[in-house]
Amino acid sequence: MALLARMTKARLFRLSVVVGSLFMILLIIVYWDNVGTAHFYLHTTLSRPRGVLPTVAKEGSRGSFSDADNFMEELLDSPHGLDPARKTEQTPLRPSSRPLARHLEENIRGYDWSTRDTADTLDREKLQAERRRTLRELCADYNFTFPTKDRSFDDIPNYELNHLIVDDRHGVIYCYVPKVACTNWKRVMIVLSESLMEQGVPYADPLDIPREHVHNTSSHFTFNKFWRRYGKFSRHLMKIKLKKYTKFLFVRDPFVRLISAFRSKFELENDEFYRRFAVPMLKLYSNHTSVPTSVSAAFEAGLRVTFSDFIRYLLDPRTEKLAPFNEHWRQVYRMCHPCQIEYDFVGKLESLDEDAAHLLQLLKVDHLRFPPSYRNRTASSWEEDWFASIPVAWRRQLYKLYEADFVLFGYPKPEHLLKN
Numbered sequence: 001m002a003l004l005a006r007m008t009k010a011r012l013f014r015l016s017v018v019v020g021s022l023f024m025i026l027l028i029i030v031y032w033d034n035v036g037t038a039h040f041y042l043h044t045t046l047s048r049p050r051g052v053l054p055t056v057a058k059e060g061s062r063g064s065f066s067d068a069d070n071f072m073e074e075l076l077d078s079p080h081g082l083d084p085a086r087k088t089e090q091t092p093l094r095p096s097s098r099p100l101a102r103h104l105e106e107n108i109r110g111y112d113w114s115t116r117d118t119a120d121t122l123d124r125e126k127l128q129a130e131r132r133r134t135l136r137e138l139c140a141d142y143n144f145t146f147p148t149k150d151r152s153f154d155d156i157p158n159y160e161l162n163h164l165i166v167d168d169r170h171g172v173i174y175c176y177v178p179k180v181a182c183t184n185w186k187r188v189m190i191v192l193s194e195s196l197m198e199q200g201v202p203y204a205d206p207l208d209i210p211r212e213h214v215h216n217t218s219s220h221f222t223f224n225k226f227w228r229r230y231g232k233f234s235r236h237l238m239k240i241k242l243k244k245y246t247k248f249l250f251v252r253d254p255f256v257r258l259i260s261a262f263r264s265k266f267e268l269e270n271d272e273f274y275r276r277f278a279v280p281m282l283k284l285y286s287n288h289t290s291v292p293t294s295v296s297a298a299f300e301a302g303l304r305v306t307f308s309d310f311i312r313y314l315l316d317p318r319t320e321k322l323a324p325f326n327e328h329w330r331q332v333y334r335m336c337h338p339c340q341i342e343y344d345f346v347g348k349l350e351s352l353d354e355d356a357a358h359l360l361q362l363l364k365v366d367h368l369r370f371p372p373s374y375r376n377r378t379a380s381s382w383e384e385d386w387f388a389s390i391p392v393a394w395r396r397q398l399y400k401l402y403e404a405d406f407v408l409f410g411y412p413k414p415e416h417l418l419k420n
C-alpha cells in the first residue's frame with residue numbers, strides 16, 4: 001500500500017512537471033502575443049517546419065528561461081547570417097514595370113555587371129577584409145579615442161539607433177549615412193524587405209520607388225522602432241540580429257561629404273533647411289537682424305549662407321548644445337556605432353559602382369540593379385577650391401571634429417589643407 005502510494009506520488013510529480021512545462025509554454029506564447037501590437041514576426045523562422053514549438057518545449061523542460069539571450073537565440077535560430085549558402089527562401093522578385101528603354105540606357109551607361117571576373121572579386125574581398133580589420137584594430141586601440149567609443153551597445157540610446165535599417169527577409173542591416181548614396185541604398189532595402197507596396201504589390205525595381213517615399217521613415221523598419229514592436233525583448237533581438245545578419249554601411253571622405261551637404265541643402269532652394277539652419281546662421285554670423293522667411297525671397301535678395309558660415313556653424317560650441325548635428329553633417333561614428341557594431345561590409349562612395357556590385361553579389365541579390373547616380377556628384381578635387389575661403393585654423397578644428405571618421409574609414413589626413 002505504501003509502495004503504491006509512493007509510486008502514485010512519483011507519477012503525480014512527473015505529471016505535474018509535464019503540466020507545469022506546458023503551462024510555461026502557453027504563458028510564453030500568450031505573453032509574446034501581447035508584446036507590442038504586432039505579433040512576433042520573423043518570416044523565416046515561422047515558416048520553417050522545425051519551428052517555434054519544439055524548441056520551446058525542449059527549453060521549457062530544462063527550465064532555463066533566465067538566460068533570455070540564449071533562449072531567444074535558439075528560438076530564432078534562423079537561416080540568416082553571413083554564410084551565403086544558408087540563405088534560402090527568398091521569394092523571387094517580380095519583374096519591373098519600368099519600360100525597357102530605360103533599362104537599356106543604364107546598361108549602355110556601363111552598369112551591367114554580368115561580366116565581372118573572379119580575380120576582381122578576390123581583390124574586392126581582400127579590400128573588405130582589410131577595412132574590417134582596420135576597424136577592429138582601431139576599436140581595440142586604447143591610444144585612439146573619440147566620444148562614445150567605449151560605451152557598450154546596451155548604453156546606446158534608442159534614438160541613436162534610428163539609422164539602422166533592418167531587412168528580416170534576407171538578413172541584412174544597413175546603416176544609412178546621408179550624402180553617401182543613401183537614397184539608392186534605402187531603395188534597395190525597400191525592395192529587399194518588401195516594406196512598401198504599389199497597389200498591393202511590393203516594388204521590385206529600386207528605381208521605381210518615388211524619392212519622397214524613400215526618405216519617409218515609415219517606409220523602413222529601423223532599430224529604434226523595435227521597442228514598439230518587441231517591448232522588453234527589443235535589445236536581445238537587436239543583438240541576435242546583429243550577430244546573424246549581414247551589416248553594411250557606405251562612407252565617404254568626411255570633408256567632401258560636408259561640401260556635398262552644403263551644396264544640396266544651402267545652394268539649392270530648400271525651405272526646411274533654410275528655416276532651420278540658414279536663418280540662424282545668417283543672424284549669428286552675417287549680422288542680419290531681419291531675414292526673409294522663405295528661401296526664394298532670400299535668394300532673390302541675394303542673401304545666402306556661405307560655405308564659411310556653414311563651417312563656422314559646425315565649429316560653434318553653441319550648435320551642439322542646442323541640438324545634435326543634423327544627420328547630413330553628423331559624424332558617421334555617431335550614427336553607425338562602428339565600435340559597437342561589427343560591420344561585415346564597408347563600402348565607399350569613391351568606389352561606389354564596384355562596391356555596390358560586390359555587395360549585391362554577397363547578398364545574393366545581384367539580379368537587382370543598383371541605381372546609377374546621374375546627379376552632379378561632389379568631387380574630391382574641388383576640395384581645395386571650397387576650402388580656399390576657410391582659415392587654416394578653422395580647417396584644423398574641423399579636422400579634429402571629424403578626425404574619428406577620417407581614421408576609422410581609412411581616409412588620409414588632408415595635410416595639404418591643414419598646413420599654412
Ligand SMILES: *[C@@H]1O[C@H](CO)[C@@H](O)[C@H](O)[C@H]1NC(C)=O
Nearest residue numbers: 137138139140141142143144
Ligand atoms: C599606445 O602608444 C604607446 C606609445 O605611443 C605604445 O607603446 C603602445 O603600444 C600603444 N598601444 C596600443 C594598444 O597600440
Ligand SMILES: *[C@@H]1O[C@H](CO)[C@@H](O)[C@H](O)[C@H]1NC(C)=O
Nearest residue numbers: 196212213215216217218219
Ligand atoms: C509617410 O508615409 C505614411 C504612410 O504611408 C504617410 O501616412 C505619411 O503621410 C508619410 N509622410 C510624409 C512626410 O510623406
Ligand SMILES: *[C@@H]1O[C@H](CO)[C@@H](O)[C@H](O)[C@H]1NC(C)=O
Nearest residue numbers: 283284285286287288289290
Ligand atoms: C553689425 O551691425 C551693427 C549695426 O548695423 C554694427 O554696429 C556692428 O558693428 C555690426 N557688427 C559686425 C560684426 O559687423
Ligand SMILES: *[C@@H]1O[C@H](CO)[C@@H](O)[C@H](O)[C@H]1NC(C)=O
Nearest residue numbers: 263267375376377378379382
Ligand atoms: C556641377 O556642379 C558644379 C558646381 O556646383 C558646376 O560648376 C558644374 O557646372 C555642374 N555640372 C553639371 C554638369 O551640372
